[in-house]
Amino acid sequence: MSVDGSCSCSLLSDDADWEASTWQLDPEVLRGLERTLRLVHDEAGGFTFQALWMGDSPETKGHAQLREVLDDVANNRVRNRHVYIVGKQPVRSFPSAELRLVRS
Secondary structure, three states: OOOOOOHHHHHEEEOOOOOOOEEEEEEHHHHHHHHHHHHHEEEEHHEEEEEEEEEOOOOOEEEEOHHHHHHHHOOOOEEEEEEEEEEOOOHHHOOOEEEOOOOO
């Protein structure tokens, strides 16, 4: 996902830190990201969502209710290196939404 069709860097605020436990997203993108995740959930019945820097691997993963993920997005606290698993179907049947960034 991105604002400009490139990497997800366009979603970050100017003071984002790749070592932080949560991503610092640009406040202007939060509502659009919430709407996108809700649409994917409504259409597919669930999804996996992860925010990773290029070259990083997830460190944690866990099942979450849609409202929990949307709350993390709305409050600008999407967890870094975490996989959110949303929905009741087997994970392999879900679409995957990734935010991947290149460290500069």
